[in-house]
Amino acid sequence: MNSVKVAINGYGVIGKRVADAVKAQDDMALVGVADVVDDYRIKTAPLLGVPVFAATAEAADRMRAAGIAPAGELEAMLAQADVVVDCTPKKVAAGNKQLYDALRIKSIFQGGESHTLTGHSFVAQANYATALGRDSTRVVSCNTTSILRTLGALKQAQLLKRARGTLIRRASDPWEAHQDGIMNTVVPEKSIPSHQGPDARTVDPDLDVVTIAVKAAHNSSHLHTWWVELAREATREEVLAAFRAAPRIAFVRTHDGLSALNSTVELMADLGRRRGDMWEVALWEDVLTVDGNQLYYCYQVFNQAIVIPETIDAIRALSGIETDAERSMAKTDRTLGLVRDFLSATDREPDA
Template sequence: MYSQKVRVAVNGYGVIGKRIADAVVAQEDMELVGVVDISSDWRIKVAVQKGYPVFASDSEAADLMRIAGIPLAGTLDDLLKRVDVVADATPKKVASSNLEKYRAAGVKSIFQGGEKHSLTGHSFVAQANYETALGRDTTRVVSCNTTSIVRTLGALKSAGILKKARGVLVRRATDPWESDHSGVMNTVVPEKDIPSHQGPDAQTVIPDLDVITIAVKAAHTTSHLHSWSVQLTRSASRDEVLEAFRKAPRIAFLRMDEGMVALNSTLEMMSDLGRPRGDMWEVGLWEDNLTVQDDELFYNYQVYNQAIVVPETIDAIRALTGIEKDGMKSIARTDQALGLVHMFVENTKSL
């Protein structure tokens, strides 16, 4: 259908949107036509410095952005006339109100996990259900935590050894750039409902998952931590479980005996590796404390919420537009362009 590069717009140039924009630029089969925002602060000025065409969300925002000296290429309505697909990374409720505008413009759309499944009728994680998104007009990339659940439990399910899973999520208080005005301090807050929303959300991607999640919010901003207790379909060896995770995309191993002992040390390593913004797109799973006892499995992993959904969004662009019919080929292409790995450090030992 698309003989040339897919033309992409990113609506919302915040924590997720700016990362999606950079990821689109890194793909050989995509063109970033423009980014959209209402802001006139340093964030959108960085987009200007990068050479990204900037569009205002509406005429009112356009006036304020021009006063601030932002060179504008037009408004969102102008941009929608020039693109094939829009990745919407605007705040909750704002995003859902945009869907009809995209439909009226004949533009395919991708939303983020803050929106409800009912908005699009389809929720997306590339390794699990890429094929069901082919040719659709819209989909929703699930949240950071839900993405990690589908990646890891999906790996066990594909290996035929997953019976049921129970997970505890220790969530970060807020995004780092909002820590001056948002988030909890000096406390841990249990979420009111059990299961927390991440388990049911994972079932929108893999309906037959037997999963229950419990979540708490803690006073830190580095990233999320998951602790899982899994019942397997049978007794299995530790090596068999590790091999299931190795075969899955976008899971990378961490080792405490190499100094990766906590959330902060992992993110320090991302910076040392030269990752853009210190991002970790993979699920960072601790290999050396993964434990198997007969048919029970226990493990911990880290979720860097600012980046994990970015490669999924890139794959969703390919699925909706149909430029790549094979999900695993799209995953491989995305991961090579961005630099995803299975081992963060080349000499990492494997038990």
């Protein structure tokens, strides 16, 4: 099988996880990762068998001084690649796109960039086909990804009319919580709707969705609460069946002791997941309530990992090595180990 050659620019929270995921695919080959840092974050890469490149000449000098031997600079890495996944900090990637375009390398960006950068935003179950063969796309943010997965499940079941959600966002990524954060307060976002609802419509323009967001004093993950007006009266069992039929949603239950964000994070570690990652939307089955055509539910978004499966699927779509969304998603989910129910002994792999 021919492998698509993948380069990763930025080896931070998302970049290192994309690197892990690319290495797990038999139809992809990791060329290497590039960055500007010379601390523990990039020093772990060679220990994991990941080739390191310097994003700039200055970074190369700092790396060598820190005992890191870069395999080359950014353009040398890109010259070997078919697709680059840009995981650089927010707003940096826009400048990088000019280089990728000049080198005629396909490029994938993260949700911190604007939709206008690529003219296409991506969630695999929603619009895989429209990404086929494109030169670039943008994998939407963690929260927007979760919105499209869950509302997409209801839409697929012809149950969705409109949705209104509240997002309780984590204050910072865990690794940088010592640098900034929020203590003993909750900060509302300044505008309603918050950006996630409009962002979801860049992928699926038909969604009638409004989001409100607040930032809270924790850093484990995000919590969403949703009110949905259904297209008709439905039973709780119908709604649960719609979520069960959708990819990348897994149920949790308060009666299992999974009653808060921290308990689910602990469960991922207990299950032995690499980096303790949760790629699925963790939806509380026993909290979900249906009253006629009114649906109420809540779920958890592990912001560090939820977009990783989407990124792998985006690589396949842009490169054209897989034209069928369901086949790509099934392969991605199988190789990463996604499940439909975290505590089911018979569900250790997703449906193929």
